[in-house]
Structure formats: structure tokens, C-alpha cells
Amino acid sequence: MVYLFCGLFGTALIAIIVIPLFRKDNSLESAIIEETEWDLLLRKKDVILGNIQDLDFEYKCGKLSDEDYRKVRSEMSTDVAAVLQKIDDIESSHDMDALIRREVSARRGGGKKADRVACPACRAENPTSNKFCAECGGKLKA
Amino acid sequence: MKRKQIKFVVGSVIIVAALAFLAFTGFQDNKAYYQTVSEFRASQDAAYGRHLRVEGDVVAGSIVREARQTQFVISHTDEKTKQTHTLPVKYVGADPLPDTFRDYAQAVVEGEYHQDGIFVARSMTAKCASKYEKEKAAGVTQ
Amino acid sequence: MAQVGQFALALAFVVTAYSIIASLIGIRLRNDKLIASGRNAAVGTFLCITLAIGALGYVFVQSDFSVAYVAEHSNRDLPLYFKIASIWGGQEGSLLFWGWLLTVYSALVVIQNRKRHSSMMPYVTAVLMTTSLFFTTMHLFTVNPFQLSGVAMPDGTQNLFTPRDGAGLNPLLQDWLMVIHPPMLYLGFVGFAIPFAFAMAALITKQLGDTWIRTTRRWTMIAWFFLGTGIMLGGNWAYHELGWGGFWAWDPVENASLMPWLIGTAFLHSVMVQEKKGMLKVWNIILVIMAYIMSLVGTWLTRSGIVNSVHAFASSPIGNYFLAFILIGLSGALYLLFDRLPYLKSDNEMESMVSRESSFLFNNLILLASCFAVFWGTMFPVLSEFVRGEKITVGQPFFNRVNVPIAIFLLFLTGVGPLLAWRKASTNSLKRNFLGAAVAALAVGAGLLIWPGIRPWPIGGGEFYAWCSFVMATFVGITIVREFYKGARARAYGTGENFLEGVVNLTLRNTRRYGGYIAHFAFVLLFIGWSGQAFKVDLPGIEAGIGETFALRQYVMRVDDLTVEKTPNYDSQKAVVSVFENGKKVATMLPEHRVYKPSQQPTTEVAMRSTLKEDLYLVFQGGNLDGSKAIFQVYLNPLTAWVWIGGVVLGLGTLIALLPNKKSAPPKRSQKPARVEEAKEVESIS
Numbered sequence: 025m026v027y028l029f030c031g032l033f034g035t036a037l038i039a040i041i042v043i044p045l046f047r048k049d050n051s052l053e054s055a056i057i058e059e060t061e062w063d064l065l066l067r068k069k070d071v072i073l074g075n076i077q078d079l080d081f082e083y084k085c086g087k088l089s090d091e092d093y094r095k096v097r098s099e100m101s102t103d104v105a106a107v108l109q110k111i112d113d114i115e116s117s118h119d120m121d122a123l124i125r126r127e128v129s130a131r132r133g134g135g136k137k138a139d140r141v142a143c144p145a146c147r148a149e150n151p152t153s154n155k156f157c158a159e160c161g162g163k164l165k166a
Numbered sequence: 167m168k169r170k171q172i173k174f175v176v177g178s179v180i181i182v183a184a185l186a187f188l189a190f191t192g193f194q195d196n197k198a199y200y201q202t203v204s205e206f207r208a209s210q211d212a213a214y215g216r217h218l219r220v221e222g223d224v225v226a227g228s229i230v231r232e233a234r235q236t237q238f239v240i241s242h243t244d245e246k247t248k249q250t251h252t253l254p255v256k257y258v259g260a261d262p263l264p265d266t267f268r269d270y271a272q273a274v275v276e277g278e279y280h281q282d283g284i285f286v287a288r289s290m291t292a293k294c295a296s297k298y299e300k301e302k303a304a305g306v307t308q
Numbered sequence: 309m310a311q312v313g314q315f316a317l318a319l320a321f322v323v324t325a326y327s328i329i330a331s332l333i334g335i336r337l338r339n340d341k342l343i344a345s346g347r348n349a350a351v352g353t354f355l356c357i358t359l360a361i362g363a364l365g366y367v368f369v370q371s372d373f374s375v376a377y378v379a380e381h382s383n384r385d386l387p388l389y390f391k392i393a394s395i396w397g398g399q400e401g402s403l404l405f406w407g408w409l410l411t412v413y414s415a416l417v418v419i420q421n422r423k424r425h426s427s428m429m430p431y432v433t434a435v436l437m438t439t440s441l442f443f444t445t446m447h448l449f450t451v452n453p454f455q456l457s458g459v460a461m462p463d464g465t466q467n468l469f470t471p472r473d474g475a476g477l478n479p480l481l482q483d484w485l486m487v488i489h490p491p492m493l494y495l496g497f498v499g500f501a502i503p504f505a506f507a508m509a510a511l512i513t514k515q516l517g518d519t520w521i522r523t524t525r526r527w528t529m530i531a532w533f534f535l536g537t538g539i540m541l542g543g544n545w546a547y548h549e550l551g552w553g554g555f556w557a558w559d560p561v562e563n564a565s566l567m568p569w570l571i572g573t574a575f576l577h578s579v580m581v582q583e584k585k586g587m588l589k590v591w592n593i594i595l596v597i598m599a600y601i602m603s604l605v606g607t608w609l610t611r612s613g614i615v616n617s618v619h620a621f622a623s624s625p626i627g628n629y630f631l632a633f634i635l636i637g638l639s640g641a642l643y644l645l646f647d648r649l650p651y652l653k654s655d656n657e658m659e660s661m662v663s664r665e666s667s668f669l670f671n672n673l674i675l676l677a678s679c680f681a682v683f684w685g686t687m688f689p690v691l692s693e694f695v696r697g698e699k700i701t702v703g704q705p706f707f708n709r710v711n712v713p714i715a716i717f718l719l720f721l722t723g724v725g726p727l728l729a730w731r732k733a734s735t736n737s738l739k740r741n742f743l744g745a746a747v748a749a750l751a752v753g754a755g756l757l758i759w760p761g762i763r764p765w766p767i768g769g770g771e772f773y774a775w776c777s778f779v780m781a782t783f784v785g786i787t788i789v790r791e792f793y794k795g796a797r798a799r800a801y802g803t804g805e806n807f808l809e810g811v812v813n814l815t816l817r818n819t820r821r822y823g824g825y826i827a828h829f830a831f832v833l834l835f836i837g838w839s840g841q842a843f844k845v846d847l848p849g850i851e852a853g854i855g856e857t858f859a860l861r862q863y864v865m866r867v868d869d870l871t872v873e874k875t876p877n878y879d880s881q882k883a884v885v886s887v888f889e890n891g892k893k894v895a896t897m898l899p900e901h902r903v904y905k906p907s908q909q910p911t912t913e914v915a916m917r918s919t920l921k922e923d924l925y926l927v928f929q930g931g932n933l934d935g936s937k938a939i940f941q942v943y944l945n946p947l948t949a950w951v952w953i954g955g956v957v958l959g960l961g962t963l964i965a966l967l968p969n970k971k972s973a974p975p976k977r978s979q980k981p982a983r984v985e986e987a988k989e990v991e992s993i994s
Contacts, residue, residue, distance in 0.1 A: 030315045033359065037323065037352045044344035053426035055338050059515040067517065068586070068655075075584055075730070084801070085794035088729055089736035096731055173661055178673055185677050185710060189684070192709030193702055200689055200699035219701055231932070231939075234849045260848050261552045262927055262941045265480065265911045276703065289703075 065111045072104045198276060203242035206279075207251040213279045220285065222253060224292070226269040236263060240273055255285045267292035310375050313363030313454045320356035321444045323349050327437045335430035343430050347418045350433050353440055354415035357408045364401060364453055368394055374470040376457045377401055383474040383906045385876040386482075393487040394477045399611060400453035402490065403626075406607060407443035409491075409498040414440065417502055417527070425523060431509035439501055442633050450626055476906030479878070485545040493538030493565055497603040499531020500568060503575075504600035504641075507593050511644045516589065516651045521579050526966060528579075528596075532572045533962040539565050540955035551912040551927045553846060553943035555951065558707040560615040563686045564606035567679050571599040574675040581668050584730070586655025590645070591672070593652070597641045602679070604634045615689060660732035667725035674714055674721070681710040712773050716780055719835055722828045723784030726791070726821075745790070749783035770842035777839040785832045788825050795822075816970040823965025830961055833954030840922075840947025847942040851932050860942050863924055864888040868896075870931075870938055878904040880913075883928045883938055887917060899928035899940075922946040 079100065083093045143157035156163055203222040206213055222240030229238040241252040255275050257263065267273060267290070275287035330346030333339075364377075368391045373379040381397045382390075396402040414436040421429050447453065458468040480486075503524040510520035542562065543555035556562060575595040581588045608630040609615055658665055685702045692700040727741045756762045756778055764775035796810030805813060815822035847860045857866045869884040880902045887895045900913035910930070917924040925943040932939055 026309075026311055030312060033316075033355075034319060037319065037355060040352055040355075041323065041326065041345055041349045044348055045341050047341050047344065049340075052338055052340060054335055054340055054343055054430060056426055057513075057515065058425060058427065059517045059519055064517050071584060079730075081795075081798065082729075084798040085791075086798075087727060087737070087741055087794065089734055089740060092729055092732075092734045092737045096729060099731070170657070170659060174658055174666070174669070177661060177670070181670070181673060182677060185674075185681070185714065188713060189681055189706075189710045192706040196702050196706040196709075197700050198703065200701045232849075260846060262849075262912075262929055264550065264552070265909070268910065 062111070062114050065107055065114070069104060069107045069111065072100055072107065076100050076104070200274075202244075203240055203251045203253045204244040204249070206253065214281065215278065217276075218279065218285075219274055219276045220253060221272065221274045224267070224269055224271045224273050225252065229267075229269065231263075234258070240275065253285055254283065255287050257287045257290055259288045259290065261289065263290070264292050309363050309366045309370070309372065310454045310456070313360045313367075314452075316356045316360035316363060317444060317447050317452075317454070320353055320360065321441070321448055323352045323356055324437050324441045324444055327353060328434050328441065331430040331433045331437070335427075340426075343426075346430065347422060347433055350411075350418045350437055351415045353437065353444075354411040357404075357411045357440075357444070360447075361395065361404055361408045364395055364404065365392055368392060371474065373472075373474050374457055374468075375453075376455045377453045379457045379471045379474045381474065381477055383476040385905070386474075386477060387877070389484075389487060390477055390482055393481070396490045396494075397477050397481055399626075400447075400451045400455075402494075403443065403451055403611065404447055404453050405491070406494050406498060407440060407447060409494050410436070410440050410443065410501060413498055413502055413527075417505075421523070425509075425519070427513050428506065428509040428515065428520070431512050432505045435505040435508045436501060442629075446626060446629060450629065473906065476904060479902070479904035479907060479909045479911045480549060482877075482904070483545060483549050485541050485549070489538055489541040489545055491538075492534050492541055496531050496533075496535025496538050496565075496572075497568065497606060499527060499534060500572065500596070500600045500603045502527040502531070503596045507596045508641060508644065511593070511641075511648045514648060514651050516648065518579075518582055518586075521582060521592065525579065528572070528576065529962060529966055532569070532576060533959065533966070535565065535569045535572060536962070537955075537959055539569060540952070540958075544952060544955075547948070548914050548916065549911075551914050551941075553844070553925050553927075553941075553945060554841070555948075558682075558685070558704045560686050561610050563682050563707075564609045567682055567686075568599050568602040568606055570675050570679040570682070571595055571602055574672045574679075575599055577668050578672050581665055585665060587658070587665065588669075589652040589654060590649065593645055595672075597638070597645070601634060601638050601641075604630070604637070608634060609686070615686060662728060662733045662738070664725060664728045664730045664733075667721055667728055671718065671721050671725065674718055678711055678714045681714075682707065685710075715835070715838075716773065716776050719777070719780045719784055719831060722831055723780070723787045726825065726828070727787060742787070745783050745786040748786055749779050752782040753779040774839035774842035777835045781832045781835045781839075785829065788829045788832070791825055792822070813970070815964060816967070819967040819969055820965050823961050823963070823967070826961030826964060827958055828961075830954045830956075830958035833950050833957060835954075837947050837949070837951030837954055840945065840950070843946045845944045847940075849929075850940045850942065851937045852940060853937040856937075858940065858942070860924075860944055862890050863942075863944070864891075865897075865926070865940075865942065867938065867940075876905075878902045881928070881930060881938075883940070885915070885926060885940075887924065895924075897924075897926050899926045901928050901930040918949050920947075920949050923948045 076097065079088075079093070079096060082088055088096075143160060143162055198217040198219045200219045200221070201209065203220060206218070206220050220240070222242040225239040225241050229236065236257045237255065238257070239252050239254050241250055243250045257275070271292040273290055273292040275285060275290045277285060277287035277289070279285050327346045327349035330342050330349060334342030334344075334346055367375050367378050368382055369388065371378070371382060371384050371391070373382075377398065377400050378394075381394045381401070386394070394401070396405040414433070417436070418429065418433055421432070425432075456466075456468050457470055458466045461467050503520070506520040506524045510516050539562075542565065546557070547553075547555035575592065578588050578592055578595060582592050608627065611626055611630065658669070660666065685706050689699045689701045692698055723745070724742070729737060753775065756775060757764075762771055762775045762778075764772040766772065792811050792814070795814045796805075796807050799805060799810045799814055800807065803810075803813075815826075845861065847858065850858045852858055852867045854867050854870060857864055859865070864887070866886045866888070867883060868886055871882045871884070873880040873882060880900050882898055882900050885897045885899065886893055887897055895917045897915035897917060899915035901910065902913060903910045912927050912929065915926045915928070917926075923943075923945040925945055927941040927943075929939040929941060931937065
């Protein structure tokens with residue numbers, strides 16, 4: 025009885041572990057880097073906007089003097105404008121793919137920089153075997 | 167920027183220094199030497215007047231309970247020399263004796279050793295390793 | 309059934325090891341199938357350990373004393389719920405329980421994030437499973453809860469035998485609080501593994517924004533909640549079970565639970581600075597490493613017998629393994645952190661000493677100092693023996709001397725911090741926020757000198773700190789109430805809600821902030837309770853026979869009867885004591901003195917009459933030498949009830965902070981403005 029139970033339990037367990045190995049697709053999700061520069065900028069924007077909301081509320085509660093409020097508010101607005109500018113730069117350059125690839129390679133190849141070389145024109149990383157940059161077509165010079 | 171950071175460093179140093187001072191004086195006033203009865207006997211005259219915590223097993227049948235003070239004897243057997251040393255204790259603390267305090271319990275008494283050969287304890291803790299665990303420990307050393 | 313448990317542990321060992329390997333190879337090869345398999349294996353580990361702990365529970369319920377652990381920690385007449393609680397009543401079982409909780413957390417986390425953070429999760433799984441593997445190895449090879457009963461023979465063989473009855477659960481642990489206190493504490497300890505694992509994954513994958521913090525925010529708070537609850541329950545247990553009239557004694561085991569709590573508290577605060585301002589990134593990782601390491605150190609301290617503690621645990625060989633595991637984990641984590649330092653640049657800098665950022669900074673500094681002092685005091689005997697060959701210990705006065713001022717300063721920051729503006733607060737704003745509360749607090753302080761006549765000198769004495777604490781509590785209490793009031797009023801302008809609705813909606817829409825305020829308010833109550841301890845009075849060792857009376861302050865107690873009760877589990881001597889307050893009978897108290905049968909261990913059951921003002925605490929120590937009279941000990945503990953009320957409020961506040969924010973009503977404009985407009989809009993308002 026005990027052995028039967030243990031056997032069943034073990035079999036079920038092995039099934040749970042093995043089944044994913046026979047899935048068809050390999051979606052390569054694990055290669056996705058979440059925190060690209062662009063992601064971080066978007067989040068930073070949300071954070072600053074949230075901070076501004078908090079600030080407004082605190083001002084409404086009467087916790088801040090007018091002078092403090094105006095000063096901090098304008099500083100935060102400057103910050104958010106700068107962030108938005110950067111986001112627009114990235115998006116308008118139609119370079120999202122390049123950006124993502126750059127992030128992936130930058131993080132992946134942490135230890136072994138030797139087999140990668142940055143393009144002098146667009147700073148994209150290329151394998152050292154390339155003669156021309158995969159992004160901009162510019163010549164890679166060692 | 168530099169000047170701002172200096173302020174923080176100075177502020178932190180003041181706080182840490184104040185706490186360190188408190189800790190140091192607290193330590194000086196409160197430190198106690200922790201010894202087993204054997205170590206205590208070995209230290210001889212140095213024991214007088216020192217603030218001490220002494221560990222030993224309560225000798226069976228030695229406990230004499232009264233309302234305001236309790237007398238008992240603790241003993242310790244040196245592992246190397248196999249000699250057993252004892253120490254008579256008079257407990258005069260304000261707190262009631264712990265429930266775990268009884269024959270064979272492992273007790274730690276805190277107080278001072280007096281010229282009349284009795285250790286006057288103002289506080290104590292006791293723990294009773296369960297019977298079984300003691301037997302097991304004995305089984306291992308035999 | 310013991311075989312099933314043994315089998316489950318062995319299986320867990322293999323599955324856990326597979327999970328680590330599959331996750332690491334999977335991420336290396338970018339093979340999502342292998343990663344998914346490793347993830348399922350982590351869930352499989354949970355199933356295995358669950359089966360093991362289920363088997364242990366089963367042998368306890370069946371009173372199968374052929375298993376040594378059951379024979380040592382249970383007996384036939386033990387009530388069912390204590391039999392189940394005996395699972396964590398001793399060394400082996402409590403470690404298994406620790407390991408099981410870790411797998412519970414791990415399974416929840418990998419399932420919750422199975423479709424998210426795909427690049428980090430394999431590392432998270434690997435880190436969690438490495439810890440799990442360590443525990444499983446120990447269960448299997450050093451502290452096996454399924455070992456059979458028997459006696460070791462001189463020739464090294466085991467002579468098996470099944471005892472007729474077990475040795476019984478330590479009577480001090482036979483209390484409903486002890487049934488739930490260890491699980492709570494362990495849930496707290498183990499919970500810090502989650503943020504730690506994510507922090508490691510963030511370091512490894514170099515994704516060092518605040519994703520790891522956001523993902524683990526709730527887990528951290530849950531761990532902190534359980535740890536705090538566990539500590540409070542432990543204090544309450546000590547108070548009503550141990551019979552020395554207090555709830556905290558700076559015992560190493562208590563300290564072991566306090567240290568990760570202090571670090572966790574610091575972490576909960578400093579993550580806000582990273583989320584809002586992108587600062588203190590390195591610091592947060594250090595804190596999360598320390599919180600986890602301190603949890604392990606706590607477990608190590610209590611299990612290894614390396615420091616002397618009233619909590620009875622036999623010294624055992626696991627101490628060294630634990631120490632090795634801790635040191636390897638710590639050095640690995642620190643190396644990784646050091647290697648990734650360039651990725652952890654701060655987005656902003658501290659600007660002013662008088663700002664919310666800097667209040668967080670000082671809060672952290674002070675919490676860490678407190679943790680360090682506790683660590684130092686706890687470990688000093690070990691260190692001094694190592695260095696000088698002499699064991700030097702410090703007792704309660706040392707811990708109090710350092711931590712009481714720290715606590716009061718922290719309370720001050722609690723009141724001030726949340727009201728300071730980010731970046732820099734001007735004197736004008738300060739005046740607005742604090743003048744009223746400060747004046748009120750000082751007025752209360754002056755009032756306390758007259759009634760009830762507190763004498764706050766000499767400086768540094770108990771009454772001095774109590775007075776400071778009352779003044780500070782008033783100050784902080786007022787600032788928090790005002791926060792709610794002002795917030796509700798500001799809402800009322802916009803929405804037309806009444807005040808109460810305003811407070812509720814305010815809280816539900818920003819649960820983290822207002823839950824935090826409630827938690828802060830809980831500390832106001834806790835400080836009131838703690839301060840009351842400075843005014844304790846007691847009546848030591850009174851002998852009284854039937855019909856005799858004794859008095860403490862306004863209370864007169866008369867012994868009405870002394871009786872004996874026998875139950876299967878224990879014999880009990882009971883006293884019936886009538887209590888008169890100012891001549892009027894207010895209560896009948898029934899303190900007990902029990903002797904538990906299997907262990908022959910006496911315990912006192914304290915009788916208490918608790919009011920918001922004070923607790924009358926009556927201990928019956930049994931008969932005197934000739935048996936003609938009973939020995940009593942009486943304590944009068946002012947304000948102690950507030951400690952427990954504060955504890956409950958703290959839990960509530962934390963739970964509120966865990967709720968998701970209620971969304972505001974949808975904005976009127978249906979379309980979001982384009983980004984540039986958005987920026988302009990923001991600017992135009994200013």
C-alpha cells in the first residue's frame with residue numbers, strides 16, 4: 025500500500041516535471057530584457073507624474089507653503105519634460121529594435137567583451153567577425 | 167554638492183558617536199563574566215566582587231524554597247578532568263523563579279560571590295533539556 | 309508512514325537539485341522548455357516537502373512512537389491540536405517546517421510570475437531552490453525528523469525499540485499562542501528569501517532598476533507582517549505564560565527575531581526612496597541581503613545552541629553547516645553586488661537635511677544601529693570567548709540603554725518624516741505642519757508632571773524616558789490624526805463626501821501611505837504601553853492561607869480557596885482569589901500551578917485582570933514548605949494592554965497597506981493627450 029502510494033506520487037511528480045520539455049514552441053521569452061533604457065524612462069515618467077499628483081494633494085491639504093510648492097512643482101515639471109523628450113527621441117528614431125538588441129547584447133556579454141565591437145557611427149555592438157555594422161552599414165574598424 | 171554631503175556625513179557621525187557612547191557605557195556597567203562552576207572555581211580569588219553569570223546543573227534535592235529567598239546548589243563536571251565542582255547559591259531576586267527551575271535543570275545565576283562562600287544571585291534563568299535529549303547526549307559521548 | 313516521509317524527503321532532494329540545474333542550464337541555453345521544467349520542479353519540491361510534513365503530522369496524530377521525534381515531543385494524552393503543533397515543537401520538526409514554508413513561498417512565487425520577468429525568474433528559482441536544497445540535505449542527513457526510536461549501542465549500532473508513551477511536549481509550549489507563534493515567526497523569516505532571490509536575479513541579469521523591488525514589494529511586506537505578528541505573539545505568550553510579569557527580556561532567541569525585523573523595517577522605508585527618487589539603490593540591495601542573512605542567523609542562533617538561551621534546544625551539529633551556508637551566501641551576494649556596482653548609480657542626490665529623503669536616511673541609519681547593537685550584545689559572549697578566552701555577557705540593561713533612546717528618536721522621525729516635503733522643506737512649511745502638534749505635546753508633557761506626577765529625572769532614568777516617550781507619542785499621534793483630517797477635508801472639497809467617507813476613501817485609494825500612517829499610529833500606542841513598564845510595582849513572595857489578605861496599591865486580594873484538579877495531561881493546584889479595588893469586589897482570579905505528567909514539569913498559569921489603565925497580574929507559585937499556605941507573587945503593570953492593542957493596530961495597518969489601491973473614477977477626457985501636450989499641461993499648471 026505504502027509502496028503503491030509512493031510509486032504513484034513519484035510518477036505524477038515526474039510527469040509534472042517532464043511535460044514542459046515536450047512543448048512544441050520555444051518562445052525565447054527568457055531572452056527578453058525587461059529593463060531597457062526605454063522601459064526605465066517610461067516608468068520614470070510615471071513615477072514623476074505620480075510624485076506631482078502627490079505634491080498637488082499635499083498642497084491641497086495645506087501641508088506645503090506656496091513658495092515650497094511652486095519651487096518643487098516647477099523642478100518636477102522640468103524633470104518630466106526632460107524624460108518625455110528622451111522617450112520621444114528614442115521612439116522617433118525608429119530604432120527600437122536596435123535599442124533592444126543593444127540592451128540584450130550589453131547584458132548578455134558582460135564577461136566577454138572581446139568578441140563584440142561597437143560601431144563607431146551608431147554605437148551598436150557587432151560580433152568582431154563582422155566587417156560592416158549590422159545596424160547602420162557603417163564600416164567597423166578594429 | 168560636496169558641501170551638502172559633508173552635512174550628512176557630520177550628522178550621521180554625531181548620531182553614531184552618541185549611540186556608540188551609550189553602548190560603551192552600557193556595556194561597562196552591565197558586563198558580566200560568564201563561567202561554568204568549574205571555571206568559576208578555577209578562577210579562585212578573582213571571583214570576589216566581580217559581576218558574574220555562572221552556569222551549572224541544579225543538584226537534586228538541594229532546593230530549599232522560602233517566600234523571599236531560595237537556596238540551592240549548582241554543580242558542573244569538567245569535561246577534561248572529570249572533577250565535579252559545586253557552588254551554593256542564594257537567590258534573592260524580585261522575580262519569581264522560572265517554572266523550568268527544578269532538580270537537574272541547567273541554571274544560569276547572575277550576581278556576586280561573597281566571602282562567606284555563597285553566591286548571591288539577583289536573577290537567574292533555567293532551562294531543562296528534556297530527559298530524552300540528555301540520554302541521547304549521554305549515549306553519544308559514551 | 310515514516311517511510312513515506314523519508315521517501316518524500318529523498319525525492320525532494322533530487323527534484324530540488326534538478327530544479328536548480330534545469331533553471332540555470334535553461335537560461336544559459338535560452339531554452340524556455342527547460343526553464344519551464346525547472347519551474348515545475350520547484351512546485352514539485354513543494355509537493356514533496358508537503359507530503360513529508362503531512363507524513364510527520366500523520367505519525368504525530370497516530371502517536372506512532374517508533375519515530376524518535378514523535379516519542380520525544382508528544383504523548384498519548386496530548387490534545388489533538390497540540391499533537392499537530394508538536395510538528396514544530398523541536399529541532400528536527402521545526403527545521404522541516406522552515407523548509408516547507410520556503411517551498412510554499414517558492415511555489416507561490418514561481419506560479420505567480422510564470423508569465424512575467426522571464427529573464428529573471430530562472431535565477432529566482434535557482435536561488436530559492438538552493439536554499440531549499442540546503443534544508444533538504446539537512447533533513448535527510450543530519451536532523452532527520454523520521455529517524456526511528458532507539459538507543460545507540462557502544463558498538464555503534466542502533467537498537468530499535470518503540471516506547472510505550474512519548475516524553476510529551478514541553479508544557480511551556482502547550483498554549484494556543486505557542487501553536488501559532490512559531491509558524492508566524494517562520495513565515496516572517498522565510499519570507500525574506502523572496503526579495504533576496506529577486507535582488508540576486510536582478511544583480512545577475514543586470515536589470516537593476518526597481519523591477520525587483522516592485523515585484524517583491526508585497527512579499528516583503530507580508531514577511532514583515534508575519535515577523536512582527538510572530539514577535540508580538542511571542543511577547544504575549546511570555547507575558548501570560550512565563551509568569552515574571554514582563555514580555556521582553558532581550559533573550560538571544562528574542563533578539564534573533566528582532567534583528568531581521570529591524571532590517572526589514574529599514575528596507576520597507578528605504579525602497580520608497582528608490583521608487584520615488586531613484587536613490588539608495590546599493591543600500592537597498594545591502595538591506596535585503598542583510599534581512600535574509602539575519603533571518604538565517606536567527607534560525608542558526610536558536611538551533612545551534614551557540615548562545616545560551618532560556619529556550620531549550622539541545623546543541624547540535626547543524627550549527628556549523630548553517631554557519632557555512634550563511635557565510636557562503638553572504639560572500640556570494642556581496643561579491644555579486646560589488647561586481648555590479650557600476651549599474652547601481654543613483655539618479656538623484658540628497659539636497660537638504662530637512663527633507664523626506666533625509667528623514668528616511670536617518671531612519672535607516674538608526675534602525676541599523678539598533679540592529680547592530682542587538683547583534684553585538686547577543687554575540688558578544690561568543691566573540692569575547694573567541695578573542696580573549698573569556699565569555700563576557702551583557703544583560704537587559706545594556707540593550708535598554710542603547711535601544712530606548714533609539715526607539716524614541718525613531719518615534720520622533722515617525723511623526724516628522726511623512727510630513728516633510730521631498731527635496732527640501734522650508735521653515736514656513738515646517739511651522740505649518742509641526743507648531744500646533746509640538747505645542748500640544750509640550751503642554752501634555754508639562755501636564756504629566758502635575759498628574760500623575762511623573763518625575764523625569766535623573767536624565768537617562770526610566771521615568772525620564774517614559775516622559776519623553778509620552779510627549780513624543782502625543783506629538784506623533786496629533787500629526788497622524790491631522791494627516792487623516794486634512795486629507796479627508798481636501799477630498800471633501802472635490803467630491804462632496806462627508807468626513808468619514810473621506811477618511812475611508814482616502815485610505816483605500818492610497819493604501820500604502822495611509823496603511824503606513826495606521827502602522828505609525830500603532831507605534832504611538834506601543835510606546836504608551838512600553839512606557840507604562842517604567843512604573844511597574846510588585847509584591848514579591850507573599851505567603852497567604854485561606855481567608856488571609858494581601859494588598860498592592862489600591863487592590864486588596866483575599867484567598868478564598870485552594871483546590872486541586874486532575875486532568876489526563878496535568879495535575880493542577882488552583883487558588884481562588886477575590887480582588888477588591890478601593891473596598892469593592894471587582895474580580896475573582898484563578899491562578900494555577902500545574903505539574904505536567906509526562907515531563908513532571910511545573911508551570912504557572914498566571915491570572916490577570918487587564919484594564920486599559922493597568923494589569924493586575926497574579927502568580928500562584930504553589931504551596932510553601934509545610935503546605936499550610938500558598939505563595940503568591942503580584943505585579944501591577946500600568947498600560948500594558950496598549951502594547952497588545954498597538955500590536956493589533958500594527959497588523960491592521962500592514963494589511964491595509966497590502967491592499968491594492970482602489971482606482972479613482974475614470975477621468976473625464978476619454979483620450980489621453982499626446983506626450984508633448986501632457987508635458988505642456990503639467991508645466992502650465994505650475
